[in-house]
Amino acid sequence: MKVIVVGAGFGGINAAKTLAKNKSIDVVVVDKRNYHLFQPFLYQVATAGLSPADISVPIRAFFRGQKNVEVIMGEVAGIDQKSRLLKLSNNKNLKYDKVVIAAGAKNHIFNQDWAKHVYGLKSIQDALSLRKNILMSFELAEVEQDPVKRKAYTTFAIIGGGPTGVELAGAIAELARFTLSEDFRNIDPSDTRVILIEAGSRVLSTFDQGLSKKAKRALEKLGVSVWLESKVSNICKGKVELGSDVINANTIIWAAGVVSTDLAKDLEADVGVNLKRGNRLLVNEFLQVKGCEDIYAIGDISYFEKEELPGIAPVAIQQGKYVGKAIKRLFKEKEIRPFSYVDKGHMATIGRSKAIAQIGKLRFGGTIAWYLWVFIHIYFLIGFRNRVSVFLQWLWSYLTYKRGARIIN
């Protein structure tokens, strides 16, 4: 049996690893990149705390010794369901018995005119462009004579009060307030304005009300302005408009939602599947795309019919492992039970020593939550070397307030 896994994110890599244990199954992993990315730490790359290689592992490295796994770096163009062919953009076709779609999500900026004025944060490229822009802003402010322009250079507007927006806001505020505080002669980086804009009534709305409040207070203590119930009405170059309010900001970051990668749309055209909110592929209780039992979809690209699941790593990981096991059982003609998600709790971090956690009935915030957050994230950061490297860099940053990747290139 030949199984193709499309995408080597949290979902895909776990599906492939689970499948690969059965040596009679040929596994092919297709990804347009050569690395698995630990997305929860992208904001650390964007704010010069870590390097891209610290949060990436070559996909081939996962399957080095496993001869039943082939890795192909390439882009998927579509699926021919009848002939069970996966079409690559280089015009090559791969035959499959089962295919697992784990191609993830991309930024969803609903107004295309706005898109060219904002920075997203879904890829290494995004993170590096953002890092360059953040660091350059302070350099440009340092040599700017016009006080109005200077202020715009050191203003950062972040749209979206979810985990990414909150983490970025905290990290940029700390960069300005601590890391860069003594580095300039003409500007005071601690005058930097970081404005977090949220359309809803609170930040981190998937958490309990009380934790949202804690997070907001922690952000404000770092000097972040949190604007709630603020709807963006227009974005143009260096400017965010919220009704009659206008923010002049050299850096505008979009952290307000994602949509499935284009493969979902391609499948709608090729196979005629149903797309749900955010262009996600509707999957049944066995994570099969509705109407095509040979095609599974997991993670951010999928929409679980039974209950709506959040677009977070634990969901993708559990779904990846489930699909791997389900296909192996199918191969052995054993009975398969439906997928169910086990919520082990969730966490978010705000700056260098605050976090909030919601685990079962437990709700807590502050430094203890932060230590727990660090421990869990380092533990899950796949690959031994990255774990040590990231831990040391964090320790170093924590003790010195310095950042290791403060280079503009």
Next chain:
Amino acid sequence: MKVIVVGAGFGGINAAKTLAKNKSIDVVVVDKRNYHLFQPFLYQVATAGLSPADISVPIRAFFRGQKNVEVIMGEVAGIDQKSRLLKLSNNKNLKYDKVVIAAGAKNHIFNQDWAKHVYGLKSIQDALSLRKNILMSFELAEVEQDPVKRKAYTTFAIIGGGPTGVELAGAIAELARFTLSEDFRNIDPSDTRVILIEAGSRVLSTFDQGLSKKAKRALEKLGVSVWLESKVSNICKGKVELGSDVINANTIIWAAGVVSTDLAKDLEADVGVNLKRGNRLLVNEFLQVKGCEDIYAIGDISYFEKEELPGIAPVAIQQGKYVGKAIKRLFKEKEIRPFSYVDKGHMATIGRSKAIAQIGKLRFGGTIAWYLWVFIHIYFLIGFRNRVSVFLQWLWSYLTYKRGARIIN
């Protein structure tokens, strides 16, 4: 007194640090980048061993607490010697009493038609493009059906048998032979051809004959073909011609010489100074540009009249410190002695456990030389954090043969 230092390489950073100790001197450091680069390790970035941030330190970080030092990120457009003005490319002028030119060198590819087909190795950008191309070559070979094209993808031609060429050849051979050996299914990376092309009669010609031979043997043991007395007659896309010999190589690397950065040419036009071989600024025994006693030049951009000095870090470091001290003594109206270079020996490395060293009358090679090389280079890699990080990554690579920065982006 106001002293401007142009360039924050080994020469400039040492000049500025030495000058800054006298709080009555205002020091301005101008560089087009925001970081000091540890150039000797660029080949490690190009071959996925280290990340850019591991070999870079923000210039501002050197002078954090020193209020008499200002750092300006910007490009120099020229010098108005009469009014003692340094002109920046953003049309701003900086007044100086003394200026230290430490703007370094760039790749010298004497045929412009060749330049677009080769990779250089003088900047982080160079190293990242080269890394991307090296890693992509194996990916493309893996999916290529045509055996002739496949061979070209895994052929690496390196032009120039100096330290950079030798280090790159060794590192690429090791990458293919050890790191990637188990990662592919359709190709065997250890069939990779690495060809080191040298016009002269031996590699590392600044070393003794015996050490050159040792280095050549060490390279050959790693599987590198060393072609001596081989002159490149033409380079076109994917092809190097040496008379009637032709190498089809997807990756062609230029490591055959450098020339001063454009500032030297600008000074020739603005000030009318003399340029020597490689467009270098002729300097007198006090490292002053001949005919302009307010302008000093050090490192790769300078040509020392008394004796020809190699373009290596120790020369730039000694010259930087000397100029710093000389200007401080001038400021205090003390007598100044001419510069003289103290040769503390030199070393080159070939792969993961071989090096050669020539120190005073001592000549040795092998593993001991390699340990010495590691020790000295880690020691000189400025900035505590980078030292620890680089050391750990090396240890990790050494023990596991893995590489930390194997991402294509």
